[in-house]
Structure formats: structure tokens, C-alpha cells
Amino acid sequence: LAKTTQPISMDSYEGQEVNITCSHNNIATNDYITWYQQFPSQGPRFIIQGYKTKVTNEVASLFIPADRKSSTLSLPRVSLSDTAVYYCLVGDTDDMRFGAGTRLTVKP
Amino acid sequence: GAGVSQSPSNKVTEKGKDVELRCDPISGHTALYWYRQSLGQGLEFLIYFQGNSAPDKSGLPSDRFSAERTGGSVSTLTIQRTQQEDSAVYLCASSLLNYNEQFFGPGTRLTVL
Numbered sequence: 001l002a003k004t005t006q007p008i009s010m011d012s013y014e015g016q017e018v019n020i021t022c023s024h025n026n027i028a029t030n031d032y033i034t035w036y037q038q039f040p041s042q043g044p045r046f047i048i049q050g051y052k053t054k055v056t057n058e059v060a061s062l063f064i065p066a067d068r069k070s071s072t073l074s075l076p077r078v079s080l081s082d083t084a085v086y087y088c089l090v091g092d093t094d095d096m097r098f099g100a101g102t103r104l105t106v107k108p
Numbered sequence: 109g110a111g112v113s114q115s116p117s118n119k120v121t122e123k124g125k126d127v128e129l130r131c132d133p134i135s136g137h138t139a140l141y142w143y144r145q146s147l148g149q150g151l152e153f154l155i156y157f158q159g160n161s162a163p164d165k166s167g168l169p170s171d172r173f174s175a176e177r178t179g180g181s182v183s184t185l186t187i188q189r190t191q192q193e194d195s196a197v198y199l200c201a202s203s204l205l206n207y208n209e210q211f212f213g214p215g216t217r218l219t220v221l
Contacts, residue, residue, distance in 0.1 A: 034209075043199050043212025044151065087150065098143070098151035 004088045009103040018075045020102050022088030025069045033064060033071045034089040038101070044087060048073070078106045110134070112213035114200050120219045121190055129185040129216045133202030140183050141210060142175060143199040151199065157183060190220045 005023040012018045024033070032051055036044035048055055050062040050071070061074040075082060085101040113132040121127050133140050142154040153167045157177040168174070172190075177183040187194055197217050201210040 036210075043201070043215055044210075045212070046209040049209065085150075098153065100150040 004090050004099045006086075006088050006099065006102045008100065009105070011105050011107060012078055013107050014079055015077050018078050018082075018104060018106075020073045020075075020086055020088075020104070021070055022073070022090075023070045024088070024090040027068050027090055031090050033062065033068075035060070035062065035071075035073045036087045036089060036098070038085045038087065044098075047086075075104075078104075080106050080108065082106050112200055112202050112211050114198075114213040114216050116216060117214065118217045118219075120221065122221050123192060124189055126186065126188045127190055127218065129187075129198050129200075129218070131183045131185070131200030131202075131213060133181060133183070133200070134211055135181075137202035137204050137211075138180065139203045139205065139208075139210075140177060141201040141203075142183070142185050143201070144169075144196045145199060145215075146196045154185070187218075190218075192220045194218060195220045 003026060010020060032049055034049040035047045037047050038044040048057055048060050048062045050064050052064050052068060055062045063072040073086060083104060083106045085103050087098045087101040089098055112134055115130045119127055138159055140157040143151040144154055145151050155162055155165055155167055155175050159180050160177050172188045175183060175185045185198060195218055197215040199212055199215045201212045203210045
């Protein structure tokens with residue numbers, strides 16, 4: 001079981017870059033790293049997924065070091081609408097554990 | 109196209125009653141997941157299906173919880189003899205294959221009085 005550890009909460013301001021790091025020391029060879037975003041009263045929404053190195057899409061980047069024991073979600077130039085809970089998910093479908101997530105608050 | 113749908117959207121029941129929660133995944137998605145989320149908490153994994161089979165049921169909180177999936181599509185989560193601690197939002201998600209993006213439904217808010 002690859003347990004994940006994330007900061008409980010983070011604050012930022014509009015226009016800043018936000019980096020949320022997730023620790024997963026026991027990640028297994030077959031495990032992928034996936035990040036989800038959840039707004040209040042909604043189900044989580046997929047942001048990005050990676051296995052190693054760097055992945056970038058239109059909303060975020062995911063940095064994974066060579067040992068894969070951690071990963072960093074990078075949100076460029078956040079806005080108020082990025083206020084949400086962000087979950088780091090590591091594993092395969094045999095054991096999917098979302099954890100408590102990181103509550104990001106973006107301030108004006 | 110249609111996303112994941114869940115019914116009912118809200119369910120209020122009395123302690124001790126049985127409830128059934130339904131999930132209609134996206135057509136063609138072979139993997140289906142059930143999660144539970146208590147107020148202000150993170151998601152708790154309950155069970156996943158690959159087709160009609162559930163390789164791992166260890167996430168189910170107790171033997172009062174059961175789930176089935178028929179025809180590789182619709183899934184039902186049944187909670188017998190509901191307790192107040194079962195009150196939560198029950199979320200269903202589906203994905204095309206393992207490791208792929210999970211698409212979540214709107215959830216069923218269960219309140220046990």
C-alpha cells in the first residue's frame with residue numbers, strides 16, 4: 001500500500017504559481033501517480049497523471065523525481081476559481097486511496 | 109456524451125433500514141469504483157469492479173455493505189441495517205481501463221436519522 005502524505009492546507013494569491021508536493025515512499029513499480037481536484041458538493045475531477053519525469057497539460061504540470069518517492073503538482077498563475085481540494089492518488093485499482101487531500105485557498 | 113449518473117441524488121432513511129444506491133457508468137467503461145466521503149473529509153475507497161467482478165472488497169466498512177455489478181454496466185451498492193455513521197456522500201466513478209482517468213458521478217447524499 002503506497003500511502004500518500006500531503007500538506008493539509010495551503011494559501012496562495014491570484015497570479016502566483018502553486019506547488020503541492022505529495023510523498024509516497026512506498027510506491028510500487030506498477031503504480032501511477034494521479035492528481036484530482038474537488039470543488040465543494042462535486043465529485044473529484046482528474047487533473048493529471050504521470051509515471052516518471054515530467055508531464056504537462058493545459059492546466060498543470062506534474063514533476064516526478066527519478067526515485068518516484070514524491071511528486072509535485074504545479075499550478076501556474078492560480079485564480080480564485082482554483083480554490084479546491086487537491087488529491088494525490090498513487091496505486092493501481094487493487095488499492096485506490098485518495099487520502100485527505102490538500103485544501104488550497106487562493107486569495108485576491 | 110452522458111457522464112456517470114447516480115440515483116437517488118439524496119436519500120434520507122431511518123436507522124436500521126436497508127438502502128440501495130445505483131450507479132450508471134459511462135458506456136463502455138470497464139472499471140467502476142465506489143467511494144464514500146463524510147462531511148469535510150477525504151474520499152474513502154470502498155470497492156472497485158473490473159467488468160462484473162470485484163477483485164478487492166476489503167474497503168467495504170462492514171458486512172452490512174455489499175455491491176454488485178451486472179452486465180458490466182450498472183452497479184448497486186447496498187447498505188443493510190443502516191447506522192447513523194453511514195451518513196455520507198457516496199460517489200461512483202468509472203474508467204475505461206485500469207490506471208485511466210476516473211470520471212465521477214454527482215454522488216448520493218445519504219442521511220441516516
